[in-house]
Amino acid sequence: MSEVRMYRRPVSTWWWLRKRSYFVFVMRELSSIFIAWLVVYLLLLVSAVGRGQTAYENFLDFAANPVVVVLNVVAFAFVVLHTVTWFSLTPKAMDARLGGRPVPPAAVIASQYVGLAVVSAFVIWLVTR
Amino acid sequence: MPEENGSGSIGLRVSRYRPESDTEPTWQEYDVPLRREWTVLDALNHVKNEVDPTLSFRWSCRMGICGSCGMNVEGEPRLTCGAFLADYAPGPIRVEPLSNFPVVRDLVIDISDFMEKLPRMKPWIIRDEEMSVDDGEYLQTPEELDAYKQFSMCINCMLCYAACPVYGLDPEFIGPAAIALAERYDLDSRDQGARERLDVLIEHEGVWGCTFVGECTRVCPKHVDPAGAIQRYKLKAAKESVKALLLPRGAR
Numbered sequence: 450m451s452e453v454r455m456y457r458r459p460v461s462t463w464w465w466l467r468k469r470s471y472f473v474f475v476m477r478e479l480s481s482i483f484i485a486w487l488v489v490y491l492l493l494l495v496s497a498v499g500r501g502q503t504a505y506e507n508f509l510d511f512a513a514n515p516v517v518v519v520l521n522v523v524a525f526a527f528v529v530l531h532t533v534t535w536f537s538l539t540p541k542a543m544d545a546r547l548g549g550r551p552v553p554p555a556a557v558i559a560s561q562y563v564g565l566a567v568v569s570a571f572v573i574w575l576v577t578r
Numbered sequence: 579m580p581e582e583n584g585s586g587s588i589g590l591r592v593s594r595y596r597p598e599s600d601t602e603p604t605w606q607e608y609d610v611p612l613r614r615e616w617t618v619l620d621a622l623n624h625v626k627n628e629v630d631p632t633l634s635f636r637w638s639c640r641m642g643i644c645g646s647c648g649m650n651v652e653g654e655p656r657l658t659c660g661a662f663l664a665d666y667a668p669g670p671i672r673v674e675p676l677s678n679f680p681v682v683r684d685l686v687i688d689i690s691d692f693m694e695k696l697p698r699m700k701p702w703i704i705r706d707e708e709m710s711v712d713d714g715e716y717l718q719t720p721e722e723l724d725a726y727k728q729f730s731m732c733i734n735c736m737l738c739y740a741a742c743p744v745y746g747l748d749p750e751f752i753g754p755a756a757i758a759l760a761e762r763y764d765l766d767s768r769d770q771g772a773r774e775r776l777d778v779l780i781e782h783e784g785v786w787g788c789t790f791v792g793e794c795t796r797v798c799p800k801h802v803d804p805a806g807a808i809q810r811y812k813l814k815a816a817k818e819s820v821k822a823l824l825l826p827r828g829a830r
Contacts, residue, residue: 453597453682454597454598455597455680455681455682455688456595456597456600456602456603456680456681457680457681458603458677458681460746460747464743464746465743467653468653468793470791470792470793470796471743471791471793474743474789474791474792478789538790538792538809541792541795541803541805541806541809542790542806542809542810542812542813543809543810543813544806544810549721
């Protein structure tokens with residue numbers, strides 16, 4: 450049999466701009482970088498608190514820097530995207546069953562928001578008491 | 579616009595590739611009657627029969643069962659036998675071969691990569707010890723059937739591969755349909771081959787290649803939900819890894 454000359458279509462660098470769903474997916478992947486930044490930021494805060502008053506005030510000055518503020522606002526937006534998209538994907542990844550019956554996807558998603566609210570309330574209580 | 583008895587017309591913008599003369603695909607426009615009950619496949623057959631017999635494409639059953647007529651319609655992987663012209667009016671309708679596969683000719687793709695991947699999943703019932711015919715059949719309850727039935731609905735149309743950007747970027751990725759097929763046998767109460775399939779799927783180009791875009795599930799004409807199958811597999815694979823790390827060999 451003679452070799453057929455097949456055409457292989459190149460994948461464009463901008464493939465993720467072609468569809469809304471691809472774009473949201475790439476943004477969700479990108480959000481992990483900002484999650485990582487916020488973890489580093491939290492560690493810096495904890496370390497500054499541990500090193501005493503001056504270190505803590507230096508950290509506050511650093512945090513008030515406009516560049517850091519803008520970065521954190523953008524990071525927060527990505528964290529929200531990350532949370533919302535992953536919460537909505539969870540029922541697809543989990544075959545959750547109660548007494549042999551599948552749990553409706555909405556209930557799985559709702560339970561995660563309840564969990565988030567409970568943990569947030571606890572953290573707020575811890576910080577403000 | 580379609581009239582009551584459907585006497586308008588609509589444009590088809592079809593990707594052509596003739597390997598003997600073309601270095602890359604080109605567009606060709608056809609005008610086809612816009613009939614309310616006509617699908618893109620009907621329109622392509624009209625072109626082939628009445629206008630241009632050189633146009634090449636795959637099809638067989640015309641009723642969403644055989645999985646042959648998958649193409650990109652307006653950039654979306656669709657079974658062309660289920661894509662109605664009227665839904666794309668006023669057109670023109672862009673028809674291309676499924677993405678992520680090499681093009682053999684016009685709308686025909688090379689499926690050998692998919693054909694090579696399917697058997698790697700060992701898509702058959704594996705038993706530690708075969709029962710003899712005298713022992714009777716392997717019985718199954720309706721609940722046990724329900725556990726895997728959804729994943730057995732796959733018709734190998736490859737729309738999920740065309741929708742998957744991971745497969746587009748890395749053709750080594752075993753892909754949505756193959757993993758859903760593995761899940762179909764793993765969830766079958768008669769099967770004992772989960773361990774063997776996991777060995778293949780736990781590789782990098784197995785389930786971990788998937789980044790959960792979810793497009794495979796969205797385009798699936800049979801509601802198989804390959805994305806769900808893959809994520810469940812990841813959970814299983816992760817559990818196995820943790821077990822392997824924590825438990826002594828005998829307890830696994």
